[in-house]
Amino acid sequence: MISKSSGPLRPGDQVQLTDEKGRRHRVVLAAGRQFHTHRGSIAHDDLIGQPEGCVARSSGGTSYVAFRVLLADYTLSMARGAAVVYPKDAAQIIAMADIFPGARVLEAGAGSGALSCWVLRAIGESGTLLSYERRADFAAIARDNVTGFFGGEHPAWRLVVGDLGAPDGGPEADSFDRVILDMLSPWDLVDQVARWLIPGGVICGYVATTTQLSRLVEALRAAGGFDEPAAWESLVRGWHVDGLAVRPDHRMVGHTGFLVTARRLAPGVTAPPRRRRPAKGAHPGTDQADDAENSSGG
Numbered sequence: 220m221i222s223k224s225s226g227p228l229r230p231g232d233q234v235q236l237t238d239e240k241g242r243r244h245r246v247v248l249a250a251g252r253q254f255h256t257h258r259g260s261i262a263h264d265d266l267i268g269q270p271e272g273c274v275a276r277s278s279g280g281t282s283y284v285a286f287r288v289l290l291a292d293y294t295l296s297m298a299r300g301a302a303v304v305y306p307k308d309a310a311q312i313i314a315m316a317d318i319f320p321g322a323r324v325l326e327a328g329a330g331s332g333a334l335s336c337w338v339l340r341a342i343g344e345s346g347t348l349l350s351y352e353r354r355a356d357f358a359a360i361a362r363d364n365v366t367g368f369f370g371g372e373h374p375a376w377r378l379v380v381g382d383l384g385a386p387d388g389g390p391e392a393d394s395f396d397r398v399i400l401d402m403l404s405p406w407d408l409v410d411q412v413a414r415w416l417i418p419g420g421v422i423c424g425y426v427a428t429t430t431q432l433s434r435l436v437e438a439l440r441a442a443g444g445f446d447e448p449a450a451w452e453s454l455v456r457g458w459h460v461d462g463l464a465v466r467p468d469h470r471m472v473g474h475t476g477f478l479v480t481a482r483r484l485a486p487g488v489t490a491p492p493r494r495r496r497p498a499k500g501a502h503p504g505t506d507q508a509d510d511a512e513n514s515s516g517g
Contacts, residue, residue, distance in 0.1 A: 227267075229248065230249055232287055233246070233247050233288040234266060237286075239282060245296050248263045260279075261277050297333060297367075298363065300354070303330065311478055315480055316399065317397070322341070322342045322396045325397070327383040328402050331357065332363075338399070339369070348375055383411075391415075393415070393417045393418075397423065409435075409438045413442055419482060427477070432477045446481055446490055455471060
C-alpha cells in the first residue's frame with residue numbers, strides 16, 4: 220500500500236483544484252499532462268514539485284487552489300455503483316461503533332467502497348477488514364475506488380463476492396470485534412452476527428427507511444444476545460459566514476440513513492427486560508392485554 224503523501228506534490232498524487240467560485244475538480248498528477256476546463260488548461264508540471272496549498276493559474280486566467288484530496292472529498296466524487304455512505308455517516312460509524320487501530324471488522328455489503336476506505340484508515344495495516352458484496356459489478360467498482368484512494372492494494376482488506384448469509388458460508392465464531400451491516404435486510408443476519416462477534420463486540424446497522432430501522436431494532440431485541448440497541452440519524456447544516464452576515468445555509472445534508480448499534484452479550488446471558496412501558500399502539504395485539512391488567516389492579 221502507498222501511504223498518504225506529504226511534502227511537495229508528486230506524480231501520482233490525487234489533487235483537488237478549487238476555483239474562485241468553489242467548484243472542485245479532482246486530477247491525478249502525471250508529468251507532461253494537462254488539466255482542461257472551459258476556463259483554460261493547467262499543466263500538471265506547473266503543480267508537480269509545488270507545496271500543497273499553492274495557486275495555479277489556467278491559460279484562461281482562472282486561479283485554482285491545489286490540495287491533495289481528503290477522504291471526504293474523494294468519497295463524494297468517487298465512481299458509484301451502489302450509493303455511497305456519506306462522510307457524516309461514516310464518521311458516526313467509526314466513532315459510535317468504536318472502530319480502532321488493529322480491529323477485526325466484517326462489512327456487508329461493500330457497495331461502492333466508500334465506507335471500506337474509512338474503516339481501513341481507522342484500523343490501519345494491523346487490522347482486518349473482510350468485506351462481502353453480492354454483486355460482482357459493485358465489487359469491481361469498490362475495488363477500484365479503494366485501491367485508487369490508497370494507491371494500491373491495502374494489506375488489511377479482503378473483498379469477497381458472495382452472499383454473507385449463505386448457509387454454507389460465513390466466518391468462524393468469535394472472529395470479529397465489529398460487524399457493519401449496510402444491506403437491504405440486515406435483520407436476516409442478526410443470529411449469525413451474534414456468533415461471529417466476540418463478547419462486547421459491536422454490531423452497527425446502516426439502513427435507509429423507518430421500516431428497516433424498526434425491523435432491525437426489534438430483531439436485535441428478539442435475538443436476546445445483545446444489549447438494548449441505540450438508533451439515531453445525523454443531520455448536517457452548514458453556515459454562511461461573511462462579516463456580520465451569519466445565517467444557516469439554504470441547503471443542508473439531511474436524511475441519508477439511520478444507524479443502529481448494539482453490543483454482544485456474554486454467551487448464555489439474556490438482556491434484562493426493558494423497564495419502560497411502550498407507547499400505546501406500538502405493539503399491535505398487546506394493548507387489550509395491558510388494559511385488562513390495569514383494570515384488574517395488576
